Amino acid sequence: MIGLLVAGTLCCGGADEDWHAVWSGLSVLEALSTEEGPTRAMESLRLESLAAARTDPLRKAVLHFHLERLAGGRPAPVAPPRRLVLSPGEAWPMARALAPGEAADAALLAAVGEVCDGPALARCLVLGYERFQALSEVFRADDALRLGEALHERARAPWSAGNLGRILGRLGRAGEGRAVLSEQLAREGDPAVRLALYDDRGLLALGAGEWELARADLGLALVQGSPSAAVVLGQRALAHGRSLRARALFREGARAVPPRPWALRGWGLSMLAGQETGLPDPLTTVTDPSSRDR
Structure with missing residues (x-):
């Protein structure tokens, strides 16, 4: 189940330590091109220094996952904790680093609504689309619906309307799905897009x-x-x-x-x-x- 679990397995809230500077620095590092090698190296060292002054093992592992990835490595996904508390700004790093499961799904759901515009948002929507398809294929329709609603709220695109409409239909809510598609049709002027929405x-x-x-x-x-x-x-x-x-x-x-x-x-x-x-x-x-x- 994506979201808040009462049993204490997963929830969203504030972390004990302030990692905001670390995640902000990670965003800066990801925006640097490969041609800016010296700057990337200095920023990586700075982030490692910031992490060394903190004690949270999960967030340290997530940071090291991304640093290794950005250095060209293929790090193993980070094992999710039994209880995850998300602070503002860290849902996107968590969503990409955690091993598949409830914690990663919850982080991705939060990231869809949190990530700012730009390349990061595009990558977030792609990851969200892929996860939506995976949830649909294993018949986790309720979880797919939550993610589909978040994706369409953010994207307002034909693909997100189509996904949301189909999952609503699968859940027996065809009228709501039709309303989503009709709303998207009213926004679209491209004949090819309108044709697909009529389909x-x-x-x-x-x-x-x-x-x-x-x-x-x-x-x-x-x-x-x-x-x-x-x-x-x-x-x-x-x-x-x-x-x-x-x-x-x-x-x-x-x-x-x-x-x-x-x-x-x-x-x-x-x-x-x-x-x-x-x-x-x-x-x-x-x-x-x-x-x-x-």
Whole structure:
């Protein structure tokens, strides 16, 4: 679980020692280019001197991890403590140094909201994105949601909206996920970005059984050239015995560069399909055009 654990395993608060100068110096060191070798060496020595005057073994290990990393080494991750107290400015160093686990996840969650703009924020968002994907893959949906919310609050980008929308849908909160994607759509003017968001919103509605909404969004994506929408609609058509319609849709997906693998498979299956059965499909049967949400 990411966040505050009542059992005393993990919490966030103030540390006993003041390490602010150390972490500020580490940020300065990371900003120096490799061409500034003498300056980097002097700053590393200064940080080691500051750490020597302190007693916290965890923070010393975290600092040494980063100093070795910046010197070109490949340090082993730092073993997390049973109880971690985070002070302002140290979440980002902790998130990158601690071995994977609850402490590292909590530090990363704090870092997403704490790191200032610039290269550090970009690296933090990349690490957050990678961790979000890992949490999603192991079905830790609640933890992924917390991280996804923090990432989107900070990034307000199509990728963060898509991630948050999908995890909300997985948790049975498709309406909230749709609202996130709709809000992002209202901010975007790039046709390619809007196309991807229509894809995401249509798939979210499809997963929730919202046929009218899914048809509206996937239809909009399809007419704007979305190969993903073509494949999804082609799969539905094939499953309901509409082989001719499926073939035409899969053909559109196969024309993409690169071709969608499922489009090629689906096109082949549509060629093998027998006589059309025309089974009713709620996704492709219009019942109330006025209810479409565009």
